[in-house]
Amino acid sequence: MSEHHVVVIGGGFGGLQLVNGLKGAGVKITLIDRRNHHLFQPLLYQVATTILSTSEIAWPIRHLYADRPDVTVLLGEVNGVDVKAKTVSLRSGMMLNYDTLVLATGATHAYFGHDEWEPVAPGLKTLEDATTIRRRVLLAFERAEVESDPAARDAFLTFSIVGAGPTGCELAGIIAELAHFTLPKEFRNIDTRKTRVVLIEAGPRVLPAFAEELSAYAQKALEKLGVEVLTGTPVTRCTADGVTVGENFIPSRTIVWAAGVQASHAARWLGVPADRAGRTIVEKDLTAPGLPDVFVIGDTASVIQENGKPVPGIAPAAKQQGGYVAKVIRARVAGKPVPGPFKYWHQGSLATIGKSAAIIDFGRFKLKGWLAWWIWGLAHIYFLIGTRSRFTVAWNWFWIYMSGQHSARLITQRETMRDDG
Template sequence: MTDTATPPNTPHRVVIVGAGFGGLEAANSLRNADVAVTVVDQRNHHLFQPLLYQVATSTLATSEIAWPIRHLLRKYKNIKTLLGTVESVDTAARTISTADGEVIAYDTLVLATGARHAYFGHDDWEPFAPGLKTLEDATTIRRRILTAFEKAEREPDPARRAALLTFVIIGAGPTGVEIAGTIADLARDTLKGEFRVIDPATAQVILIEGGARVLGAFAPDLSAYAQRALEKLGVQVHLGNPVMKCTADGVEYAGKFVGAATIIWAAGVQASPAAKWLDVPADRAGRVVANDDLTAPGHPDIFVIGDTATVKNGDKGTVPGIAPAAKQQGIHVAKAIRARLAGDIAPKPFRYRHAGDLATIGKRAAVTDFGWIKFKGYVAWWLWGLAHIYFLIGVRNRLAVAMSWLWISVSGTRSARLITQKDAADEDHLK
């Protein structure tokens, strides 16, 4: 039986589940505090998720956007890192339990467990239309994209070859737009002259969105520009028609079926089961409906942040599920814990500061909206690149990513075009 009482003369125990943007920021902000921090994550690396699509589309290598958690926290003697998958929370005993049976006691718990892609009740579509949330997702998508071109090169049947050269992206938010533009660049620029039977430039890239426009969270003029930029790259944009079916052979939407060997899902997310662990209210995506101080309802000793929570943003709806918001929440939680230990137990409402919206379209265009000023085109692309390089961890990674982007912009060559970890599922998918 686990003793959950805090041993005498020991620091306050803070357990952080998840080392994404929010969890890692909370841990960093508690460095050198008089607390004992335990960070638990089911993977050993922190992932810079905004650039994950660039791994999926052969622009960057996995090591350029991910870092070992232990290395990032190695200097902080009050922080311990554990590799494990949390399966439950006992709020009465103040413990969490992992898949391998370990029970970890806490005085304050921070749940930053993130989200996965959601298929709106059609989970059977996932084998045919993988989403993009992890490095494993990215390498799977990269493998399918590159293998499709290879199989098309030796496919004698014209109909099957056309399906192999058709790439469908479902969802026209930033991830969908960025993937569509990059695949179009890959087909029309990077692969030019490398095949003898097929012309990669004949590949169809289709972006399907159930809403009225691409980048629906952006200003209408930037949304319109993004669509024009995509179409200039050769992307076929289809709006107002939700997908009805995904199979191994293609996609059904707008009353028709399109043969496609590669389908990528960028249409929705589903939160981790944190709300079920705590038995608290959740929104439609499974996110905990958090109090305005980021605590879980009825549990002042538990904070929920990032994609784990939905939080009101004054009269502007809810806080967006983006990296800057998660980082701000991690800092807020750390400040709240420090204040409590100093005797200030009054709840402090979280106030989100929106820095702006950014999305790139291909390798030379982007849209940025900072509220007071907007940019589009090449200038916006430079701003987008500088912003992302700034938030990368470590000088080496910043230089490596900057050099990769510069080289691609000048030469069109992508050095990360490696087909790895081929498995039976992909072989069946592309037969």
């Protein structure tokens, strides 16, 4: 009898937790990802805002499983699944048979029907996104320094962030700190302290997933840093020259999109129902409807809790789902009773605003301010992979906290469309 073959698509938090949970289970695992690295997405915005370098929050997947002969890692892009033949096809033409399939393919940014906005308003989901945004932010100051027209200079010094969830608030806070505290001494023709950072939220308040009191604190902390917070009006247009909020145009040469997500094509591959964001609507054991050998986890799965609320698309949720599915597969292979339905344990919501303020919501227990910031930092350092990453990230944060200087302010690559005009 051949070894049970588990094919895992996606090397994010859910996929890796699953593979780790199957260690010693006596199964053969093939892990497929479009990129060769696992990315610690919660700190991706810090690469975009010159605090961390790419190597500090990403690790080669092959290296992580170099000592696991049961795991084969493939760099490739999946373009289809045949659930009847139980095969996965890659864009390269390669075909893989599976006994159990796990889709952990994540999500990307959504523009609510306006995909034409993406070139001028990049989202933040990959290392490429982060380095693109970092380059645009730094180049905006450089362009302003040599711009003689006051209106054009002001447009270069206006940064618009669309969406006031954790990513949007974190980006806005750090860009404001960069402009107001780190850069003023380095430029001669412009005063970077006159930079406008505009945070735009269609809903009534920033950080809507948090308690109202924490949301109000976050907005005050952002405004204290000089961020202009616009709520209650959606963005209606994005161009290379600026963003339109409702009917008001804001000249802005740098726009960052942090407003929504769209799941991968997993539901379409499987031919099963999906929600409005494209997430596969799964059963209580995280299998796809009518497909007991196919699991869907993480940001590409719509999981409803017993209280009727959806499981949030955050890293701890994906890790819990990956760990749960690993237990189910182990039990099936061993011929033992499988665990009961998946139950999500919410470990709390965290967000940071600048270098010394954060909010934490554990339900009954809520915390804000500098102590919350330290707890936020320790929690993120703990979940990084490897001692070296933990040390370098901790050192970077300590250096910035003490000196105010960001260490990753390098402009790399070229971007003709925006950089030259």
